[in-house]
Amino acid sequence: MSLPELIEIAPPETSRSATLTVPGSKSITNRTLILAALAEGEVTLRGALWSEDTQVMVDCLQEIGFMVNLAADPAEPCNRTITVYGQSGAFPRGGTENQPMELFVGNAGTAARFLAALVCLGTGVYRLHGVPRMHERPQGALFRALRELGYRIDTPNDKLPALIHGGGPSPGKCSVSIEQSSQFASALILSATRGQWQVQIQGENAEESPYVRMTELLMKDFPHRGGQFQIEPDASSGSYFIAAEVLLGGLKSNGNAHSRILVRHWPASGWQIDGAFPNWADRIMKAEPVSNSAALSVSRNGDLGDSIMTGIVLAPFARVPVTFTDLGRLRLQECERVQALRTELQKCGAKILESGDTLTVFPSELHGAEIETYEDPRMAMGFGVVALAVPGIRIRNPACVRKTFPNFFKKLATPPPEGLGVDIYNGYTKKNLADDELFAE
Numbered sequence: 262m263s264l265p266e267l268i269e270i271a272p273p274e275t276s277r278s279a280t281l282t283v284p285g286s287k288s289i290t291n292r293t294l295i296l297a298a299l300a301e302g303e304v305t306l307r308g309a310l311w312s313e314d315t316q317v318m319v320d321c322l323q324e325i326g327f328m329v330n331l332a333a334d335p336a337e338p339c340n341r342t343i344t345v346y347g348q349s350g351a352f353p354r355g356g357t358e359n360q361p362m363e364l365f366v367g368n369a370g371t372a373a374r375f376l377a378a379l380v381c382l383g384t385g386v387y388r389l390h391g392v393p394r395m396h397e398r399p400q401g402a403l404f405r406a407l408r409e410l411g412y413r414i415d416t417p418n419d420k421l422p423a424l425i426h427g428g429g430p431s432p433g434k435c436s437v438s439i440e441q442s443s444q445f446a447s448a449l450i451l452s453a454t455r456g457q458w459q460v461q462i463q464g465e466n467a468e469e470s471p472y473v474r475m476t477e478l479l480m481k482d483f484p485h486r487g488g489q490f491q492i493e494p495d496a497s498s499g500s501y502f503i504a505a506e507v508l509l510g511g512l513k514s515n516g517n518a519h520s521r522i523l524v525r526h527w528p529a530s531g532w533q534i535d536g537a538f539p540n541w542a543d544r545i546m547k548a549e550p551v552s553n554s555a556a557l558s559v560s561r562n563g564d565l566g567d568s569i570m571t572g573i574v575l576a577p578f579a580r581v582p583v584t585f586t587d588l589g590r591l592r593l594q595e596c597e598r599v600q601a602l603r604t605e606l607q608k609c610g611a612k613i614l615e616s617g618d619t620l621t622v623f624p625s626e627l628h629g630a631e632i633e634t635y636e637d638p639r640m641a642m643g644f645g646v647v648a649l650a651v652p653g654i655r656i657r658n659p660a661c662v663r664k665t666f667p668n669f670f671k672k673l674a675t676p677p678p679e680g681l682g683v684d685i686y687n688g689y690t691k692k693n694l695a696d697d698e699l700f701a702e
Contacts, residue, residue: 263702264660264670267631267688270648276512276520279677283499283524284339285310285492286533287665288472291318291371292479293490295379295451298327300347302487308334309492311341313664314369319343321364321376325383326353339668347487350455355385355427366391366421368595368636368664370444373421374403378448381412382455383427390422394636399593403445406437410458432457439464439473441593447476454480471534471566478532496535498666499524500568501642503539504575505681507546508650522681535568545572548581556582556621561590567639573602574643576622577611578650589618595664596635605632605644609651629653631688638662642669649673649681655688663701671699 285308294315297304309315311331319329327345334340356362364380364387366372373395380387390396401419408414411431416423437445439462449460450473462473484490506522513519528536541559548557557579561569569585576583591598603613603620608630612623629652634640641659648654662669674696676682685694 263700264698265687265689265694267655267657268659268670268694269653269655269686269688269691270645270673271684271686272649272652273509273512273681273683277509277677277681278521279679279681280523280525281502281672281680282337282526283494283502283672284312284337284666284668286495286528287312287314288371288475288495289479289492289532290315291369291375292447292451292476293483293492294318294322294343294345295375296479296483296485297345297347298322298379299350299452299455300345300485300487301349302347304345304347304484304487305489306343306345307489307491308337308494309341309343310495310665311339312667313367314372317365317367317369318372318376321366321372324362324364325355325380339666350382350430352383352427355380355383355387358386358424361386361388361424364389366395368392368395370395370398370442370594373398373400374442374444374448375451377403377423377425378407378452378456380425380427381407381410381431382429382452384429385427387425387427388422389425394595396421399441402438402441403448406435406445406449406460409433409435410456430455430457434459434461436461436463439470442590443470443472446470446473450476450480471563475532493528493530493532494524494526495665496528496533496538497567497639498642498669499527500535500538500542500571501646501669502672503542504571504646505649507542507575508578508646534566538565538568538571541565541572542575545575545579545583548579548583550581556584558584558586560586562587570598570602570639570643571646573620573622574606574647577606577609577625577627579624582621582623584619584621586619588620592618595637596640598637598639601633601635601637601640605630605640608632609647609654627651629655631655632657634658634661636661638664638666642666645670645673649683660701667701668699670701671696674699
């Protein structure tokens with residue numbers, strides 16, 4: 262059994278003390294899968310996320326011809342130990358122009374971009390395609406850079422689906438803009454050593470892009486000649502439980518202890534920009550009102566990455582207006598996230614102003630509403646946190662969390678100390694959902 266089409270989460274009435282695990286970082290897992298495929302020997306990735314986006318990457322690598330073995334991770338059900346047998350940059354032959362090798366990337370931006378660069382190092386023809394939303398998402402800057410390196414890519418609109426003609430290593434230089442996505446630069450950097458490419462990055466804050474910096478740091482630390490690599494927990498996924506503690510912090514049991522919710526092994530490497538979320542959550546909630554002062558400002562360029570969405574759903578509970586800036590890339594991801602956040606928060610009674618790529622969220626009294634998730638896991642998880650403090654929040658298509666965090670709702674419902682122990686109901690029947698009904702498949 263899996264999650265029903267509509268769920269309702271009952272806010273807890275007493276405190277919760279929990280220490281939870283969250284699955285491995287999606288960003289690190291999919292980057293290291295590419296690096297492992299290009300390595301000179303066997304690489305074992307420990308703590309790797311096992312969700313729709315990483316399964317897509319593994320399936321594609323296996324389709325290309327790489328040997329990949331999987332083993333369960335006893336510490337976290339949504340992690341795997343993944344062993345990839347690198348071939349030193351060698352590839353089995355791909356398809357032909359008439360019968361290309363089909364690589365389905367779903368709606369995984371990392372897979373779509375990273376594989377596009379990787380298969381250029383192969384021989385033969387590869388057809389990358391995904392779900393309709395992935396065919397709307399930008400790919401052009403990456404395709405232009407690969408053409409600059411001499412590779413042939415056939416697509417009528419510089420988006421997926423696309424035919425990519427592998428040509429093997431092609432020493433040369435290219436430039437790539439990251440205005441729409443930093444994944445374009447990361448895709449090239451991951452395959453650049455094998456491809457003998459020199460990559461120049463252009464665009465806003467190109468030298469400071471946190472996800473490009475993550476890629477470069479991983480390149481330095483990765484065991485390119487074989488070995489083991491530990492993937493740290495996903496800070497973006499962990500942000501929901503940090504937000505949960507903030508929202509539930511005032512609850513007490515029998516007049517005693519307050520809620521205390523911790524995430525095991527919170528990432529401290531500096532690789533993930535969202536590792537800073539606990540500090541930002543604290544700032545959002547503790548900022549003091551000052552007359553004639555500007556709202557607290559949080560930027561998608563430099564302050565937070567994907568967890569800025571968690572900050573946005575937390576902001577109505579703050580004491581001051583909070584302005585979230587540089588949100589343009591959110592419009593080009595799993596859904597049009599700026600519009601989606603504004604629309605769904607306004608359904609709940611939040612006062613929000615949208616101006617360009619900025620949202621200003623004002624302190625608001627929220628009420629229950631039926632939330633559309635737009636097939637975006639971060640919408641489902643963000644409003645799952647809102648539901649901990651607001652009665653009557655009902656979430657449509659909660660199973661979309663399978664993309665990045667399949668057992669998110671199980672974590673909410675599992676009794677403490679491994680979860681929060683909240684009640685989750687079928688939104689239609691009002692039946693309390695059992696443990697085996699809370700996993701997203």
